[in-house]
Amino acid sequence: SQTIHQWPATLVQPVGSPLSLECTVEGTSNPNLYWYRQAAGRGLQLLFYSVGIGQISSEVPQNLSASRPQDRQFILSSKKLLLSDSGFYLCAWKRMGDLDTQYFGPGTRLTVL
Amino acid sequence: AQSVTQPDIHITVSEGASLELRCNYSYGATPYLFWYVQSPGQGLQLLLKYFSGDTLVQGIKGFEAEFKRSQSSFNLRKPSVHWSDAAEYFCAVDLTGGGNKLTFGTGTQLKVEL
Numbered sequence: 322s323q324t325i326h327q328w329p330a331t332l333v334q335p336v337g338s339p340l341s342l343e344c345t346v347e348g349t350s351n352p353n354l355y356w357y358r359q360a361a362g363r364g365l366q367l368l369f370y371s372v373g374i375g376q377i378s379s380e381v382p383q384n385l386s387a388s389r390p391q392d393r394q395f396i397l398s399s400k401k402l403l404l405s406d407s408g409f410y411l412c413a414w415k416r417m418g419d420l421d422t423q424y425f426g427p428g429t430r431l432t433v434l
Numbered sequence: 435a436q437s438v439t440q441p442d443i444h445i446t447v448s449e450g451a452s453l454e455l456r457c458n459y460s461y462g463a464t465p466y467l468f469w470y471v472q473s474p475g476q477g478l479q480l481l482l483k484y485f486s487g488d489t490l491v492q493g494i495k496g497f498e499a500e501f502k503r504s505q506s507s508f509n510l511r512k513p514s515v516h517w518s519d520a521a522e523y524f525c526a527v528d529l530t531g532g533g534n535k536l537t538f539g540t541g542t543q544l545k546v547e548l
Contacts, residue, residue: 425477
């Protein structure tokens with residue numbers, strides 16, 4: 322069966338510090354991968370998605386970037402965090418080519434102080 | 435602009451009562467439709483989905499949803515709510531048909547009174 326991992330589970334960072342959140346998927350190959358942010362009281366906003374290694378689509382202009390160094394690894398980064406980057410970050414995967422479901426990881430709670 | 439609306443931010447129901455959570459979308463064609471549930475501090479779990487065919491779809495945990503094209507709605511229902519159903523519920527639509535761009539509603543927080 323497939324599983325998706327995210328770490329860390331929680332993170333508190335000062336403004337201006339760098340960020341690296343990691344997401345890995347097990348039990349599948351060539352997944353589509355996604356990063357979402359959920360701000361307090363708001364729905365989920367798609368930040369990035371990737372259909373293959375090194376292929377990143379950005380959905381909103383922002384202070385964040387994403388990379389996919391390996392088939393089942395998706396990283397969300399920032400060089401300098403802003404207060405507005407606080408939120409709950411969710412990674413998801415989907416079988417490539419399917420009109421199918423996105424499966425979500427447990428999330429990372431990021432607080433920028 | 436294309437959007438997804440969940441008009442109820444909070445809903446409180448008694449255990450054993452029926453439940454209906456509303457979802458409306460604004461889009462010219464029929465999108466792919468999903469309902470997810472999120473427990474506090476957790477990721478999202480898929481309850482059910484609609485792509486085509488029978489407009490009444492059954493999901494996990496006793497939930498069902500009905501797609502009504504004329505009303506651009508995809509409301510989630512459960513005939514008898516359990517205390518463990520307390521969570522946040524999100525409606526989502528795939529407007530592009532490729533499965534890569536889900537647009538989520540802002541969610542409905544469900545509280546269940548014992």
